[in-house]
Amino acid sequence: MTRLTIALVIGLVLGLTAGLLYAWVISPVQYTDINPSGLNAAQREEYLMLIASGYAADGNIARAKQRLAALGDPDVARTVTALAQRAAAEGRSPETVSALSALALALGVGPGPVPTAVEIITPTGAELPTLELPTPTAAITLFAPTPTGTSVYEYELASAQKICDPQLPGPMIQAQVQTADGKPIPGVEVVIAWDGGRDHFFTGFKPELGLGYGDFAMTPETTYSVSLAAAKKRAEGLFAEPCDAGNGKTFLGAWLVVFRRLP
Amino acid sequence: MSRNFLRALALGGIIGLGLGLYYGWVVSPPERVSSGPTALRQDYKDDYVLMIAEAYSVDDDLAQAKSRLAALGLKDPGPPVAALAERLINAGQDNADIRRLAALAAALGHTTPAIAPYLP
Structure with a gap:
C-alpha cells in the first residue's frame, strides 16, 4: 500500500467520523410539520391514549380510525390492546384502561382461540355446562365480593368449569373475560385469593391464548376463589382435582372461569 | 510529510465528511427522540x-x-x-x-x- 493510499484512507476515516459526529450529535435532523407517525415512542402512546379518550367521549369510531391511521401502525388493534394491558398493569386510571379496552374492542379484536382443546367435565345429564363441584360435599359458592376498586363496567360470573387437559403444564385457574356477546376483553384485573394469600393478574398478557385470557398456577390442596374487582359474584371453592388420564393414572385438572361484562 | 500525502489526506477527509453527513442525515438519522x-x-x-x-x-x-x-x-x-x-x-x-x-x-x-x- 503506497503512502498516498494510506493518507487517503486515514483522511476518509477521519472525515467519516467527523461527519457522523456532526450529523448525529452536533446538528441532528430537526423534524417539523410531522404527522403523528413521526412522534417518538412515548408520544405515540400518549397519542393513542388521547385517541381512546376521544372515542370514549364521542363514541365516533370512524373518527378514531382516521386518527389511528395517521399513526401508520400496521396492527393498531394489537397495539391498542397491548397498551390497555400495560395501562392496567401500571395502575393507570380506570377511565384510561376502559377507554383503551373499549377502543380495542371497537377495532374488531376478535375472540382469541380457546386456550386448548379440553375435556369439559359436566355433571351427568346436564345439557349446559354448569359449575363443577370440587368435592361431593363442597360447592362453589357465589358471594358479593368486597369492592376493591372502581370500574366503568360491571361483570357477572358466567361459568366455572373443571377441565381435564393433560396438555396443560399443571393445575391452573384459567380466566376468560368477555363482553356480553363473547368478545374478549383485555386489561381486566382478575383477583385470586386463598387462605392466607392473594394475587392478581390482568387478562391479555398471553395474546396467543386470547386477549381476554389469563391464568394462574394452582398449588395442590389449596382452595381458591376467583373474582373481578367489578364483578357481582365470584367463584369459590376451586382446588386442583384429580382427572383420569385414561391409563389408570390421574393428573391434576384445571378450572376455566368465565366472567361476562354486563351490557 | 510530502505535499501529495497532505493532498491525499485532505481528499480522503472531504470524501469521508461527505459520506458521514449523508449517512447521518439521510440514510440513518438519529432516532426521533425529540419528536414530540x-x-x-x-x-x-x-x-x-x-x-x-x-x-x-x-x-x-x-x-x-x-x-x-x-x-x-x-x-x-x-x-x-x-x-x-x-x-x-x-x-x-x-x-x-x-x-x-x-x-x-x-x-x-x-x-x-x-x-x-x-x-x-
Whole structure:
C-alpha cells in the first residue's frame, strides 16, 4: 500500500467520523410539520391514549380510525390492546384502561382461540355446562365480593368449569373475560385469593391464548376463589382435582372461569 | 510529510465528511427522540388539542390536561384553546367538539364572548 493510499484512507476515516459526529450529535435532523407517525415512542402512546379518550367521549369510531391511521401502525388493534394491558398493569386510571379496552374492542379484536382443546367435565345429564363441584360435599359458592376498586363496567360470573387437559403444564385457574356477546376483553384485573394469600393478574398478557385470557398456577390442596374487582359474584371453592388420564393414572385438572361484562 | 500525502489526506477527509453527513442525515438519522407533539403539523396540533379536551370531558383531570397542553408548547393554554373553539364555530363544526373545547378553555380560566354560549 503506497503512502498516498494510506493518507487517503486515514483522511476518509477521519472525515467519516467527523461527519457522523456532526450529523448525529452536533446538528441532528430537526423534524417539523410531522404527522403523528413521526412522534417518538412515548408520544405515540400518549397519542393513542388521547385517541381512546376521544372515542370514549364521542363514541365516533370512524373518527378514531382516521386518527389511528395517521399513526401508520400496521396492527393498531394489537397495539391498542397491548397498551390497555400495560395501562392496567401500571395502575393507570380506570377511565384510561376502559377507554383503551373499549377502543380495542371497537377495532374488531376478535375472540382469541380457546386456550386448548379440553375435556369439559359436566355433571351427568346436564345439557349446559354448569359449575363443577370440587368435592361431593363442597360447592362453589357465589358471594358479593368486597369492592376493591372502581370500574366503568360491571361483570357477572358466567361459568366455572373443571377441565381435564393433560396438555396443560399443571393445575391452573384459567380466566376468560368477555363482553356480553363473547368478545374478549383485555386489561381486566382478575383477583385470586386463598387462605392466607392473594394475587392478581390482568387478562391479555398471553395474546396467543386470547386477549381476554389469563391464568394462574394452582398449588395442590389449596382452595381458591376467583373474582373481578367489578364483578357481582365470584367463584369459590376451586382446588386442583384429580382427572383420569385414561391409563389408570390421574393428573391434576384445571378450572376455566368465565366472567361476562354486563351490557 | 510530502505535499501529495497532505493532498491525499485532505481528499480522503472531504470524501469521508461527505459520506458521514449523508449517512447521518439521510440514510440513518438519529432516532426521533425529540419528536414530540410540538413538531406536529398545525392541523394535527389542532386535533391534539381537541383530543385533550375530549379526554378532559371524560376524566375531569385538569392537571393532566394542562400537562398535555404543555407538551404542545402551550405555556398559557387558555387563549389558544378558546381560539381553536372559535375557529370551529366559524367553520360550522360539531357543536359537541366546540362545547368540550369551551369547557376546557373555561377550566383554564379563559372565556370569550364567542364561546360563552357553548358553556354549560
